Amino acid sequence: MKANTNTHIVIIGNGMVGYKFCEKLLAKKKNDQEFMLTVFGEEPRVAYDRVHLSEYFAGKSADDLTMASKEWYEENNIRLFLSDPVVDIDREEKLVRSHHGHVVHYDYLIMATGSGAFVPSIPGVEKDGVFVYRTIEDLELIQAYARKAKRGAVLGGGLLGLEAAKALLDLGLEEAHVVEFASRLMPRQIDDAGSKILQNQLESLGLNIHLAKSTQEIVGNDCIKGMQFVDNTFLDVDMLVISAGIRPRDELAKIAGLETHPRGGIIVDNGLRTSDPYIFAIGECALAHHMIYGLIAPGYEMADVVASALTGVDKAFLPYDMSTKLKLIGTDVASFGDPFIEEPACKTIRYENKAKGIYKRINVSPDGKELLGGILVGDAEQYNMLLQTCKNKTILPPDSEDLILGLRGGEEAGAGVMSLPDDALICSCEAITKGMLCHEIGEKGNNTIDLLKKSCKAGTGCGGCVPLVKDIIQGVMKQNGQYIKTVICEHFDHSRQELLDLVKMNGLKTYGEVLNEFGHGDGCEVCKPVVASVLASLWNENVLTKDRAPIQDSNDRYLANIQKGGTYSVVPRIPGGEITPDKLIVIGQVAKKYNLYTKITGGQRIDLFGAHVNDLPLIWEELIDAGFESGHAYGKALRTVKSCVGSTWCRFGVQDSVSFAIEIEDRYKGIRAPHKFKSAVSGCIRECAEAQSKDFGIIATEKGWNLYVCGNGGSKPQHAQLLASDVDKETCIKLIDRFLMFYIKTADPLTRTATWLNKMEGGLSYLKAVIVDDLLGLSLAFEEEMQTLINNYKCEWKEVVNSPELRKRYNHFVNVPEKDPTITFEEMRTQKRAKEWV
């Protein structure tokens, strides 16, 4: 089909697919083609990301979810009518009429009307407190109602229903229930065994799951009071979210006399044309290949097919793969290919680990050569590879169970991502193949995720392919013989690890020397703190002496944490969280004297906020007199070693965790690393100190201590992993010495131990081999280097307090003794707080 000049195209619906069609059409438009685009949307907002709708409750704003701003439509000369659905189509005259009376001519009409929530006809669905989960407006209503509700239920245990249930938990309801008509959760994606594992995981998070429940009536006067089921049971809830599936929005198509399916959907052919050749239907309103495609990737593909057709390229919409992977409330769930095919049409391999909440199933062809489909619950790390293996009909290895279990030698099964054929679809949202990516990376040099997102949009849809894209970047660069190294910045062509070795070998101790010897230019705010960290990790000299004060990052520069308003906070070290009443009194007195806000930290110590820079040496003078030391809360260094009270008081404790925590904290205090690191010691298996969330954590056993490493709280929590069990104190300390030195010497800047391990080739088994089995023969050196650092430890605040030269820098003004007059505070709960940003 060849479009004439200035073709008028009207798009009915401004959802994700309708928007994507506009974007694709503009991108494919040839120079001699002109299109006049008009978009009608029913909702008051421009198209937004409905896939990530539940993130609205987790703090994302409507703006964050927007696909493209209103300005984008203006810039591209697209007429956009919002809150204005099309109510009539005149196919004879090729005109549409909107609710507000706009009449627009079309040469081609695109129906992208999407779908609405399917609401089953249960008596009482009209009551207050019953909602659907479809638009931002729905979410706003749910949010408002949830404030006074206590018990909520979701009708429907499918993908969206479980998302909605998570939203109810996020909104703070006391009880959240999921009611599903089928006998398992996510009946379209997973089987009974997978559902059981998923159910366990969800129940452990506080969701109540009710399966095989048929709802008879929604009870209550005006507002919902509960749900009556056919089996005579009753559920007491005061709000209900219905998420029982979708219903294609085909009512306009019906009025216009287009062919629709009795069960919903506008019938289209392979080219997505409706029964009227000038009208196309795409997305969830279209019925192609006898089905509604309720996922975003096929919706985008439909947009692509029609945009291609209108720009003169014939393309067919083929039956689309409905494989999915998602994270539901922290649990991975994935299904691909044909997940449900049964023997004898296939051979099925199942792996189930109830303790860890993992279920995996793959269906292999009877001759064992092809992967037909499968299900993953609890651990979907292999999803992308399995999907590719399945789609590309890759010949399987003889022991196909390796695909889900891994080679028991620890290496990954299969030949890795580079063995995929060039036409393997990697980003299904944007239809990007491996070959296209290799071209972008290898020929055009777009060798980071950000560059690829800009150049070809890979990974910009659902984001699920990003890890695989990263692997391809690494693979291509390796193939091209490019050594992949992360340089620090424009001033140093070295990685942190290389620079550390160079500085050590040459015995350099100042930034000036390092820059002169191994860098160029004048340095910057990126390399200065890196060099500062390297120098501190090697020599452990005071970070503010020689030329090192101006290269320290904001907090290290003044040995305190800069806060809103330009004041600082002060954290004295309280090893293991143990403190005497006398010391508590001193902290109170100091806080009062200098008018500081006080708060207990998560690391079992006390933070004093709102100190003027001029007061810092005075405050520390008093703290040091009382026997306190720096807590290094400002440094990329050991923060705290948290402890539970252990066997000295606790009736369950099996070891003295407090004493060990104090010993550990005193041992590693002040040691600088690529990032901050934290520790904890628990006195028994109950783990009250939360040691498994720390960079290194120790848990007492009957026989000794278990050592865990590379855990992390923060934005991406990760459990620490067991490095050694039942070791005695001395061995435990030796292992920590080696572990920390290995981390300090090899990690990239600002990389926590968890990320460092995640990036390490060989992972935990390699780390174990180096630390425990001394694979590299470096253990002794690590221990000696650590001992040198420990021997060089001095409280840096004590040094500042006793040095007039260092103290001199603690003035806001260099020419007058005044404090910063612009600093003001507000009052809150009888203490002070920083003034809000302007």
Add this chain to the structure above:
Amino acid sequence: MEPTHNTKDRIIWHLACNVSDIPEDGGGCALIEGKQIAIFNFARRGEWYATDNQCPHRQQMAIGRGMIGSQGDEPKVACPFHKKTFSLKSGQCLTDDEYKINTFPVIVKENQVYIGL
């Protein structure tokens, strides 16, 4: 040193501090005529710079505590709060077009630092 920016008004030179008050390759802040001025001793380049002490991003008085360095050949300073960087020559924010700070001429004479306002 010549004044680094054009101004129709006459520049009045103010004594700010001694050379030793500003660390080499670092900065400090002086109070001049009620204004907070950040002063930088870019010893590596043998240059001195002065700018507003207030970062326009969150109106924090902290530019003088920022790290200095270069981007290409452009000397710059990074605000310690959110690492917005500013050209020490033009005051233009290098990481966000929206922001700009004022720069002031500096003269060093007999170990004393003068700022022109």
